Amino acid sequence: xxxxxxxxxxxxxxxxxxxxxxxxxxxxxxxxxxxxxxxxxxxxxxxxxxxxxxxxxxxxxxxxxxxxxxxxxxxxxxxxxxxxxxxxxxxxxxxxxxxxxxxxxxxxxxxxxxxxxxxxxxxxxxxxxx
Amino acid sequence: xxxxxxxxxxxxxxxxxxxxxxxxxxxxxxxxxxxxxxxxxxxxxxxxxxxxxxxxxxxxxxxxxxxxxxxxxxxxxxxxxxxxxxxxxxxxxxxxxxxxxxxxxxxxxxxxxxxxxxxxxxxxxxxxxxxxxxxxxxxxxxxxxxxxxxxxxxxxxxxxxxxxxxxxxxxxxxxxxxxxxxxxxxxxxxxxxxxxxxxxxxxxxxxxxxxxxxxxxxxxxxxxxxxxxxxxxxxxxxxxxxxxxxxxxxxxxxxxxxxxxxxxxxxxxxxxxxxxxxxxxxxxxxxxxxxxxxxxxxxxxxxxxxxxxxxxxxxxxxxxxxxxxxx
Numbered sequence: 168x169x170x171x172x173x174x175x176x177x178x179x180x181x182x183x184x185x186x187x188x189x190x191x192x193x194x195x196x197x198x199x200x201x202x203x204x205x206x207x208x209x210x211x212x213x214x215x216x217x218x219x220x221x222x223x224x225x226x227x228x229x230x231x232x233x234x235x236x237x238x239x240x241x242x243x244x245x246x247x248x249x250x251x252x253x254x255x256x257x258x259x260x261x262x263x264x265x266x267x268x269x270x271x272x273x274x275x276x277x278x279x280x281x282x283x284x285x286x287x288x289x290x291x292x293x294x295x296x297x
Numbered sequence: 298x299x300x301x302x303x304x305x306x307x308x309x310x311x312x313x314x315x316x317x318x319x320x321x322x323x324x325x326x327x328x329x330x331x332x333x334x335x336x337x338x339x340x341x342x343x344x345x346x347x348x349x350x351x352x353x354x355x356x357x358x359x360x361x362x363x364x365x366x367x368x369x370x371x372x373x374x375x376x377x378x379x380x381x382x383x384x385x386x387x388x389x390x391x392x393x394x395x396x397x398x399x400x401x402x403x404x405x406x407x408x409x410x411x412x413x414x415x416x417x418x419x420x421x422x423x424x425x426x427x428x429x430x431x432x433x434x435x436x437x438x439x440x441x442x443x444x445x446x447x448x449x450x451x452x453x454x455x456x457x458x459x460x461x462x463x464x465x466x467x468x469x470x471x472x473x474x475x476x477x478x479x480x481x482x483x484x485x486x487x488x489x490x491x492x493x494x495x496x497x498x499x500x501x502x503x504x505x506x507x508x509x510x511x512x513x514x515x516x517x518x519x520x521x522x523x524x525x526x527x528x529x530x531x532x533x534x535x536x537x538x539x540x541x542x543x544x545x546x547x548x549x550x551x552x553x554x555x556x557x558x559x560x561x562x563x564x565x566x567x568x569x570x571x572x573x574x575x576x577x578x579x580x581x582x583x584x585x586x587x588x589x590x591x592x593x594x595x596x597x598x599x600x601x602x603x604x605x606x607x608x609x610x611x612x613x614x615x616x617x618x619x620x621x622x623x624x
Contacts, residue, residue: 170452170469173323180404181359185326188597193328193336197592197600198373198380202585245462252506258343259459259545261371261382262533264505264517274537277478278544279460283444289467290460293348 217249234268238280247271299611300399300412302563303620305556306433308414315437315449317402317411318552322360322453322469324405329356330466333365343372343546346457348466357456357466362597363398364457364549368464370394370594371546380594385499385578385587387515388565389603390594391558396609396616397598398555412617415563416556418535422483429483429538430476438553441476441539450552459545472551475540483538484531489623491520492531493568498575503583510568514561532561566609567622574607 216233236243247268248256254264255271260278265271279290305311330346331353337344346353346365357365370381370390381390395413403411421432430441439445445453454469495510505517512518516533529537535557536543542550549555569575576589585591592600609616 170454172469173320173452175320175324175405178324178404181324181401184597185328189328189332193333193596195336195369195373196595196598198594200586200591243461258372259462261379261546261548262516262529262536262544264529266527274479274544275461277475277540281475282460282541283471283473285467285470286458286460286473289348289456289458289470290463290465292352292467293463293465296349297347 217247219249219251221251236268236272238272238276243272243275245275298409299609299615300410300617301620302412302415302559302617305414305416305437308412308620310408310410310412311414311437312449313406313408313411314402314414314555315552317406318360319450319453320405321363321401322358322455324359325356326359326362327356328362329354333357337369338374340374341369341372343459343462343464344369346464346466352456352466352468358454359401360550361456363394363401364455364547365464366394366596367549368457368459368546369596373594380586382515383505383517384503385511385576385583386591386593386603387511388562389576389606392562392565392606392609393593393595393601395555395558395562396606397595399617400598413555413559415559415619416535416553417560418483418557419486419489422485422488426477426482434556438556439474441474444471444473446471453552455542455547455550457547457550458542459547464547473541474543474551474553477538477540479537479540479544480528480534484534488520488531489564493564493571493623496572498568498572498577500577501583503578503587514564514568532557563619563622566619569607570622574613576603576607 216231219230221228232249234247245257245259250256254266255268256264257271260274263271263274330348334345371379373380380386399413403409416434421429424432435441439448439450455472456466456469458465492513495513497509499509499511500507505512514531516529516531519527519530536548539553542548543553578588580588580590582588589604590602592602608614610618
Protein backbone atom coordinates (compact mmCIF):
# COMPACT_ATOMS: atom_id res chain seq x y z
CA UNK A 168 0.00 0.00 0.00
CA UNK A 169 1.38 3.44 -0.95
CA UNK A 170 1.98 5.92 1.83
CA UNK A 171 0.27 9.30 1.71
CA UNK A 172 0.68 12.16 4.17
CA UNK A 173 -2.29 12.00 6.57
CA UNK A 174 -4.35 15.02 7.59
CA UNK A 175 -5.92 14.00 10.90
CA UNK A 176 -8.71 15.96 12.53
CA UNK A 177 -7.42 18.49 15.10
CA UNK A 178 -7.54 17.47 18.74
CA UNK A 179 -7.97 20.53 20.98
CA UNK A 180 -6.26 18.92 23.98
CA UNK A 181 -3.06 18.20 22.06
CA UNK A 182 -3.13 21.55 20.26
CA UNK A 183 -3.32 23.35 23.58
CA UNK A 184 -0.40 21.36 24.99
CA UNK A 185 1.80 22.14 22.01
CA UNK A 186 0.93 25.85 22.21
CA UNK A 187 2.18 25.89 25.78
CA UNK A 188 5.35 24.06 24.74
CA UNK A 189 5.99 26.66 22.01
CA UNK A 190 5.36 29.52 24.44
CA UNK A 191 8.02 28.06 26.76
CA UNK A 192 10.56 28.21 23.93
CA UNK A 193 10.46 24.39 23.67
CA UNK A 194 12.24 24.17 27.02
CA UNK A 195 11.99 20.96 29.05
CA UNK A 196 10.50 21.02 32.54
CA UNK A 197 12.51 19.48 35.36
CA UNK A 198 15.77 19.52 33.40
CA UNK A 199 17.69 21.33 36.10
CA UNK A 200 18.23 19.79 39.52
CA UNK A 201 20.05 21.16 42.51
CA UNK A 202 23.33 19.36 43.09
CA UNK A 203 24.45 19.67 46.69
CA UNK A 204 26.84 16.74 46.95
CA UNK A 205 30.49 16.38 45.98
CA UNK A 206 31.15 13.92 43.17
CA UNK A 207 33.84 11.37 42.68
CA UNK A 208 33.99 10.63 38.98
CA UNK A 209 35.55 7.21 38.52
CA UNK A 210 35.19 7.30 34.76
CA UNK A 211 34.41 9.75 32.03
CA UNK A 212 35.25 10.83 28.54
CA UNK A 213 37.56 13.57 27.40
CA UNK A 214 38.85 14.75 24.08
CA UNK A 215 41.71 12.26 24.27
CA UNK A 216 39.71 9.20 25.18
CA UNK A 217 37.99 7.34 27.96
CA UNK A 218 39.44 7.98 31.42
CA UNK A 219 39.35 5.63 34.42
CA UNK A 220 40.53 6.88 37.79
CA UNK A 221 40.98 4.97 41.00
CA UNK A 222 43.15 4.77 44.08
CA UNK A 223 45.12 1.68 45.03
CA UNK A 224 47.23 1.43 48.22
CA UNK A 225 47.47 5.17 48.39
CA UNK A 226 48.41 5.62 44.73
CA UNK A 227 46.25 7.71 42.40
CA UNK A 228 45.83 5.94 39.08
CA UNK A 229 44.46 7.24 35.79
CA UNK A 230 44.04 5.03 32.75
CA UNK A 231 43.23 6.69 29.42
CA UNK A 232 41.90 4.49 26.63
CA UNK A 233 41.50 5.82 23.12
CA UNK A 234 39.84 3.82 20.36
CA UNK A 235 40.29 4.48 16.65
CA UNK A 236 37.58 2.55 14.87
CA UNK A 237 37.12 2.29 11.14
CA UNK A 238 34.29 0.39 9.52
CA UNK A 239 34.73 -0.45 5.86
CA UNK A 240 37.74 1.87 5.88
CA UNK A 241 35.74 4.88 7.07
CA UNK A 242 36.28 6.40 10.53
CA UNK A 243 33.47 5.69 13.02
CA UNK A 244 32.71 8.82 15.06
CA UNK A 245 30.99 7.36 18.13
CA UNK A 246 32.62 7.68 21.56
CA UNK A 247 33.02 4.53 23.61
CA UNK A 248 33.46 4.72 27.37
CA UNK A 249 35.44 2.11 29.30
CA UNK A 250 34.04 1.55 32.79
CA UNK A 251 36.18 0.74 35.82
CA UNK A 252 35.35 -2.95 35.50
CA UNK A 253 36.56 -2.93 31.89
CA UNK A 254 33.18 -3.19 30.19
CA UNK A 255 32.55 -0.83 27.31
CA UNK A 256 29.51 1.40 26.78
CA UNK A 257 28.39 3.76 24.04
CA UNK A 258 25.70 6.42 24.42
CA UNK A 259 24.13 5.47 21.09
CA UNK A 260 23.35 1.91 22.26
CA UNK A 261 21.98 2.51 25.75
CA UNK A 262 21.22 -1.16 26.50
CA UNK A 263 24.80 -2.35 26.03
CA UNK A 264 27.63 -2.71 28.58
CA UNK A 265 29.70 -5.37 26.85
CA UNK A 266 33.02 -7.06 27.62
CA UNK A 267 34.95 -5.52 24.74
CA UNK A 268 34.96 -2.87 22.02
CA UNK A 269 34.65 -5.70 19.51
CA UNK A 270 31.27 -6.71 20.95
CA UNK A 271 30.14 -3.11 20.93
CA UNK A 272 31.14 -2.46 17.32
CA UNK A 273 29.24 -5.59 16.31
CA UNK A 274 26.14 -3.98 17.86
CA UNK A 275 26.87 -0.73 16.03
CA UNK A 276 27.01 -2.60 12.72
CA UNK A 277 23.85 -4.61 13.48
CA UNK A 278 21.78 -1.52 14.27
CA UNK A 279 23.39 1.13 12.05
CA UNK A 280 25.16 -0.37 9.06
CA UNK A 281 22.77 -3.21 8.31
CA UNK A 282 19.67 -1.01 8.41
CA UNK A 283 17.33 -0.83 5.40
CA UNK A 284 18.33 1.54 2.62
CA UNK A 285 15.85 4.31 3.51
CA UNK A 286 17.36 4.49 7.02
CA UNK A 287 20.90 4.60 5.66
CA UNK A 288 19.90 7.26 3.13
CA UNK A 289 18.59 9.54 5.91
CA UNK A 290 21.85 9.08 7.86
CA UNK A 291 23.95 9.84 4.76
CA UNK A 292 21.88 12.92 3.89
CA UNK A 293 22.29 14.31 7.41
CA UNK A 294 26.03 13.68 7.36
CA UNK A 295 26.43 15.49 4.03
CA UNK A 296 24.68 18.50 5.51
CA UNK A 297 27.15 18.83 8.42
CA UNK B 298 -10.75 7.10 36.32
CA UNK B 299 -8.12 4.40 36.27
CA UNK B 300 -7.96 2.46 33.01
CA UNK B 301 -7.05 -1.21 32.89
CA UNK B 302 -3.86 -2.21 31.13
CA UNK B 303 -3.94 -5.71 29.70
CA UNK B 304 -1.76 -8.02 27.63
CA UNK B 305 -1.35 -7.10 23.96
CA UNK B 306 -2.74 -10.57 23.22
CA UNK B 307 -6.01 -10.10 25.09
CA UNK B 308 -6.55 -6.39 25.83
CA UNK B 309 -9.67 -4.87 24.23
CA UNK B 310 -7.53 -1.75 23.70
CA UNK B 311 -4.80 -3.39 21.61
CA UNK B 312 -6.25 -2.26 18.29
CA UNK B 313 -6.86 1.24 19.67
CA UNK B 314 -3.19 1.41 20.62
CA UNK B 315 -2.08 0.41 17.13
CA UNK B 316 -4.49 2.75 15.35
CA UNK B 317 -3.49 5.63 17.64
CA UNK B 318 0.20 4.92 17.00
CA UNK B 319 -0.43 5.32 13.27
CA UNK B 320 -2.45 8.48 13.93
CA UNK B 321 0.23 10.04 16.14
CA UNK B 322 2.97 9.16 13.63
CA UNK B 323 1.13 11.18 11.00
CA UNK B 324 -0.18 13.97 13.23
CA UNK B 325 1.95 17.11 13.05
CA UNK B 326 3.00 18.90 16.22
CA UNK B 327 3.89 22.01 14.23
CA UNK B 328 7.28 21.89 15.98
CA UNK B 329 10.30 21.59 13.70
CA UNK B 330 13.67 20.01 14.50
CA UNK B 331 15.24 23.45 14.10
CA UNK B 332 12.91 24.84 16.77
CA UNK B 333 13.72 21.99 19.18
CA UNK B 334 17.42 22.62 18.67
CA UNK B 335 16.93 26.17 19.99
CA UNK B 336 16.38 24.73 23.46
CA UNK B 337 19.32 22.29 23.37
CA UNK B 338 22.42 23.49 25.24
CA UNK B 339 25.81 23.30 23.56
CA UNK B 340 26.82 20.64 26.08
CA UNK B 341 24.12 18.27 24.82
CA UNK B 342 25.18 17.45 21.25
CA UNK B 343 23.43 14.06 21.45
CA UNK B 344 20.02 15.78 21.86
CA UNK B 345 20.61 18.04 18.85
CA UNK B 346 18.93 17.02 15.60
CA UNK B 347 20.89 17.04 12.33
CA UNK B 348 19.58 16.82 8.79
CA UNK B 349 19.05 18.51 5.44
CA UNK B 350 17.59 22.03 5.64
CA UNK B 351 14.23 20.96 4.22
CA UNK B 352 13.84 18.23 6.87
CA UNK B 353 14.96 20.55 9.66
CA UNK B 354 12.17 22.97 8.70
CA UNK B 355 9.47 20.31 8.44
CA UNK B 356 7.37 19.79 11.61
CA UNK B 357 7.75 16.53 13.51
CA UNK B 358 4.85 14.25 14.32
CA UNK B 359 3.67 13.60 17.85
CA UNK B 360 5.30 10.18 17.75
CA UNK B 361 8.61 11.76 16.70
CA UNK B 362 8.32 14.24 19.55
CA UNK B 363 8.02 11.37 22.06
CA UNK B 364 11.14 9.83 20.50
CA UNK B 365 13.03 13.11 20.86
CA UNK B 366 11.88 13.37 24.50
CA UNK B 367 13.51 9.98 25.21
CA UNK B 368 16.78 10.94 23.50
CA UNK B 369 16.85 14.34 25.23
CA UNK B 370 16.26 12.82 28.68
CA UNK B 371 19.28 10.56 28.27
CA UNK B 372 21.44 13.31 26.76
CA UNK B 373 20.71 16.49 28.70
CA UNK B 374 23.75 17.82 30.56
CA UNK B 375 22.76 17.89 34.22
CA UNK B 376 24.35 16.94 37.49
CA UNK B 377 22.03 13.93 37.60
CA UNK B 378 23.66 12.14 34.68
CA UNK B 379 21.32 10.07 32.55
CA UNK B 380 17.81 11.19 33.47
CA UNK B 381 16.07 8.09 32.10
CA UNK B 382 18.41 5.08 32.44
CA UNK B 383 21.15 3.46 34.50
CA UNK B 384 19.86 4.86 37.79
CA UNK B 385 16.89 4.89 40.20
CA UNK B 386 14.73 7.15 37.99
CA UNK B 387 14.66 4.49 35.27
CA UNK B 388 11.28 3.21 36.52
CA UNK B 389 9.49 6.46 37.53
CA UNK B 390 10.72 8.38 34.46
CA UNK B 391 9.38 5.71 32.10
CA UNK B 392 6.14 5.52 34.10
CA UNK B 393 5.51 9.22 33.53
CA UNK B 394 6.59 8.98 29.88
CA UNK B 395 4.25 6.05 29.17
CA UNK B 396 1.35 7.73 30.94
CA UNK B 397 1.74 10.81 28.70
CA UNK B 398 1.58 8.62 25.61
CA UNK B 399 -1.48 6.89 27.04
CA UNK B 400 -3.13 10.28 27.47
CA UNK B 401 -2.24 11.23 23.88
CA UNK B 402 -3.78 7.95 22.70
CA UNK B 403 -6.95 8.68 24.65
CA UNK B 404 -7.07 12.15 23.05
CA UNK B 405 -6.71 11.04 19.43
CA UNK B 406 -8.92 7.95 19.81
CA UNK B 407 -11.62 9.83 21.73
CA UNK B 408 -11.69 6.85 24.09
CA UNK B 409 -11.07 7.80 27.75
CA UNK B 410 -10.83 4.08 28.61
CA UNK B 411 -8.00 3.41 26.16
CA UNK B 412 -5.05 1.83 27.96
CA UNK B 413 -1.55 0.85 26.95
CA UNK B 414 -1.09 -2.87 26.43
CA UNK B 415 1.91 -4.77 27.77
CA UNK B 416 3.99 -7.56 26.27
CA UNK B 417 4.56 -10.36 28.77
CA UNK B 418 7.88 -11.22 27.14
CA UNK B 419 8.95 -13.78 29.72
CA UNK B 420 6.05 -15.97 28.51
CA UNK B 421 7.62 -15.89 25.04
CA UNK B 422 11.02 -16.43 26.66
CA UNK B 423 9.74 -19.78 27.89
CA UNK B 424 9.45 -20.93 24.28
CA UNK B 425 12.33 -22.54 22.41
CA UNK B 426 14.53 -19.75 21.01
CA UNK B 427 13.75 -20.75 17.42
CA UNK B 428 10.02 -20.40 18.13
CA UNK B 429 10.19 -16.97 19.77
CA UNK B 430 10.09 -14.93 16.52
CA UNK B 431 6.88 -16.79 15.68
CA UNK B 432 5.11 -15.87 18.93
CA UNK B 433 1.57 -14.44 18.53
CA UNK B 434 2.64 -10.85 19.28
CA UNK B 435 4.27 -10.56 15.85
CA UNK B 436 1.06 -11.28 14.01
CA UNK B 437 -0.29 -8.13 15.73
CA UNK B 438 2.77 -5.87 15.55
CA UNK B 439 4.13 -6.71 12.11
CA UNK B 440 7.10 -8.94 11.36
CA UNK B 441 9.98 -9.29 13.86
CA UNK B 442 12.53 -9.09 11.06
CA UNK B 443 12.88 -6.54 8.27
CA UNK B 444 10.79 -3.44 7.63
CA UNK B 445 7.26 -3.31 8.98
CA UNK B 446 5.36 -2.91 5.73
CA UNK B 447 2.28 -4.99 6.47
CA UNK B 448 -0.30 -5.32 9.22
CA UNK B 449 -1.81 -2.61 11.44
CA UNK B 450 1.46 -0.61 11.37
CA UNK B 451 1.80 -0.60 7.57
CA UNK B 452 1.11 3.16 7.50
CA UNK B 453 3.23 3.91 10.57
CA UNK B 454 6.16 6.27 9.82
CA UNK B 455 9.01 7.84 11.80
CA UNK B 456 11.65 10.44 10.95
CA UNK B 457 14.29 10.44 13.71
CA UNK B 458 17.21 7.99 13.91
CA UNK B 459 20.12 7.93 16.31
CA UNK B 460 23.23 6.70 14.50
CA UNK B 461 26.99 7.17 14.93
CA UNK B 462 26.52 9.57 17.84
CA UNK B 463 24.09 11.80 15.98
CA UNK B 464 20.29 12.14 16.03
CA UNK B 465 19.31 12.66 12.40
CA UNK B 466 16.03 13.59 10.74
CA UNK B 467 14.89 12.42 7.34
CA UNK B 468 11.70 11.87 5.37
CA UNK B 469 9.00 9.61 6.87
CA UNK B 470 10.15 5.99 6.83
CA UNK B 471 9.06 2.57 8.01
CA UNK B 472 10.46 1.07 11.20
CA UNK B 473 12.59 -2.07 11.05
CA UNK B 474 13.43 -5.01 13.30
CA UNK B 475 16.13 -7.64 13.40
CA UNK B 476 14.90 -10.12 16.00
CA UNK B 477 17.20 -12.67 17.66
CA UNK B 478 20.41 -11.36 16.12
CA UNK B 479 21.83 -9.46 19.13
CA UNK B 480 20.94 -12.15 21.68
CA UNK B 481 19.40 -15.55 20.96
CA UNK B 482 16.45 -15.49 23.35
CA UNK B 483 14.12 -13.31 25.41
CA UNK B 484 14.23 -13.16 29.24
CA UNK B 485 12.83 -16.32 30.82
CA UNK B 486 10.31 -16.78 33.63
CA UNK B 487 13.06 -17.69 36.13
CA UNK B 488 14.94 -14.45 35.25
CA UNK B 489 11.76 -12.57 36.13
CA UNK B 490 11.33 -14.47 39.40
CA UNK B 491 14.97 -13.79 40.33
CA UNK B 492 14.44 -10.08 39.64
CA UNK B 493 11.24 -9.80 41.69
CA UNK B 494 12.86 -11.58 44.65
CA UNK B 495 15.25 -8.67 45.30
CA UNK B 496 14.00 -6.74 48.34
CA UNK B 497 15.94 -3.51 47.72
CA UNK B 498 14.55 -0.97 45.24
CA UNK B 499 17.96 0.61 44.64
CA UNK B 500 21.14 1.44 46.50
CA UNK B 501 24.70 2.75 46.22
CA UNK B 502 26.37 3.31 43.83
CA UNK B 503 22.95 4.03 42.26
CA UNK B 504 24.06 3.07 38.76
CA UNK B 505 24.49 -0.06 36.65
CA UNK B 506 26.72 -1.56 39.36
CA UNK B 507 24.01 -1.46 42.05
CA UNK B 508 22.75 -4.76 43.48
CA UNK B 509 19.03 -3.95 43.44
CA UNK B 510 15.62 -4.65 41.95
CA UNK B 511 15.86 -1.58 39.68
CA UNK B 512 19.20 -2.65 38.30
CA UNK B 513 18.01 -6.19 37.74
CA UNK B 514 14.80 -5.25 35.96
CA UNK B 515 16.67 -2.72 33.83
CA UNK B 516 18.95 -5.57 32.86
CA UNK B 517 22.48 -4.80 34.05
CA UNK B 518 22.85 -7.86 36.27
CA UNK B 519 23.16 -11.42 35.11
CA UNK B 520 20.95 -13.90 36.99
CA UNK B 521 23.42 -16.67 36.29
CA UNK B 522 26.66 -14.85 37.03
CA UNK B 523 25.75 -12.38 39.77
CA UNK B 524 27.16 -8.94 38.97
CA UNK B 525 28.92 -9.66 35.69
CA UNK B 526 27.32 -8.43 32.50
CA UNK B 527 28.46 -10.50 29.53
CA UNK B 528 25.18 -9.76 27.78
CA UNK B 529 22.00 -7.73 28.38
CA UNK B 530 19.14 -9.02 30.55
CA UNK B 531 15.47 -8.31 31.27
CA UNK B 532 14.45 -4.87 29.82
CA UNK B 533 17.79 -4.38 28.04
CA UNK B 534 17.61 -7.84 26.56
CA UNK B 535 14.20 -7.19 25.02
CA UNK B 536 15.56 -4.11 23.25
CA UNK B 537 18.56 -6.01 21.94
CA UNK B 538 16.55 -9.10 21.00
CA UNK B 539 14.08 -7.06 18.87
CA UNK B 540 16.99 -5.07 17.37
CA UNK B 541 16.70 -2.66 14.46
CA UNK B 542 14.98 0.53 15.59
CA UNK B 543 14.76 -0.88 19.15
CA UNK B 544 18.57 -0.70 19.49
CA UNK B 545 19.61 2.97 19.60
CA UNK B 546 18.39 5.78 21.87
CA UNK B 547 15.67 6.53 19.32
CA UNK B 548 14.08 3.18 20.25
CA UNK B 549 10.61 4.67 21.00
CA UNK B 550 10.34 4.77 17.20
CA UNK B 551 9.01 1.21 17.45
CA UNK B 552 5.64 0.87 19.23
CA UNK B 553 7.05 -2.34 20.74
CA UNK B 554 9.16 -0.02 22.94
CA UNK B 555 5.96 0.91 24.81
CA UNK B 556 4.82 -2.71 25.10
CA UNK B 557 8.20 -3.60 26.61
CA UNK B 558 8.19 -0.71 29.07
CA UNK B 559 4.56 -1.28 30.00
CA UNK B 560 5.59 -4.78 31.07
CA UNK B 561 8.57 -3.38 32.98
CA UNK B 562 6.17 -1.00 34.75
CA UNK B 563 3.91 -3.96 35.49
CA UNK B 564 6.84 -5.78 37.10
CA UNK B 565 7.49 -2.68 39.21
CA UNK B 566 3.84 -2.79 40.31
CA UNK B 567 4.25 -6.48 41.21
CA UNK B 568 7.39 -5.64 43.20
CA UNK B 569 5.59 -2.83 45.08
CA UNK B 570 2.68 -5.10 45.89
CA UNK B 571 5.17 -7.29 47.77
CA UNK B 572 7.39 -4.56 49.22
CA UNK B 573 5.22 -1.47 49.53
CA UNK B 574 5.30 1.74 47.54
CA UNK B 575 8.83 2.73 48.46
CA UNK B 576 11.52 4.48 46.47
CA UNK B 577 15.21 5.17 47.00
CA UNK B 578 17.13 7.47 47.18
CA UNK B 579 15.16 9.81 49.40
CA UNK B 580 15.78 13.52 49.84
CA UNK B 581 19.40 14.20 50.77
CA UNK B 582 20.59 10.78 49.56
CA UNK B 583 22.16 9.61 46.33
CA UNK B 584 22.89 11.56 43.17
CA UNK B 585 21.02 14.72 42.22
CA UNK B 586 18.31 14.12 39.66
CA UNK B 587 17.63 10.61 41.00
CA UNK B 588 16.01 11.38 44.36
CA UNK B 589 12.37 10.86 45.33
CA UNK B 590 11.67 14.59 45.30
CA UNK B 591 13.71 15.59 42.23
CA UNK B 592 11.79 16.54 39.07
CA UNK B 593 11.62 14.03 36.23
CA UNK B 594 12.75 15.34 32.82
CA UNK B 595 9.62 16.29 30.89
CA UNK B 596 8.55 18.14 27.76
CA UNK B 597 5.10 19.39 26.71
CA UNK B 598 3.52 18.23 30.01
CA UNK B 599 4.61 19.50 33.45
CA UNK B 600 7.21 17.51 35.33
CA UNK B 601 6.46 15.29 38.32
CA UNK B 602 8.71 13.62 40.89
CA UNK B 603 9.34 9.90 41.52
CA UNK B 604 7.46 10.20 44.84
CA UNK B 605 4.42 11.58 43.02
CA UNK B 606 4.15 8.68 40.55
CA UNK B 607 4.56 5.77 42.97
CA UNK B 608 0.87 4.86 43.01
CA UNK B 609 -0.89 5.00 39.62
CA UNK B 610 -3.95 3.05 40.85
CA UNK B 611 -7.32 4.10 42.23
CA UNK B 612 -5.76 4.66 45.65
CA UNK B 613 -3.33 7.20 44.25
CA UNK B 614 -3.18 9.03 40.91
CA UNK B 615 -6.14 7.04 39.53
CA UNK B 616 -4.31 6.64 36.20
CA UNK B 617 -4.34 2.87 35.59
CA UNK B 618 -3.97 -0.60 37.02
CA UNK B 619 -2.97 -3.93 35.52
CA UNK B 620 -5.34 -6.76 34.76
CA UNK B 621 -2.88 -9.26 36.27
CA UNK B 622 0.43 -9.10 38.09
CA UNK B 623 3.00 -11.89 38.29
CA UNK B 624 2.80 -13.81 41.55
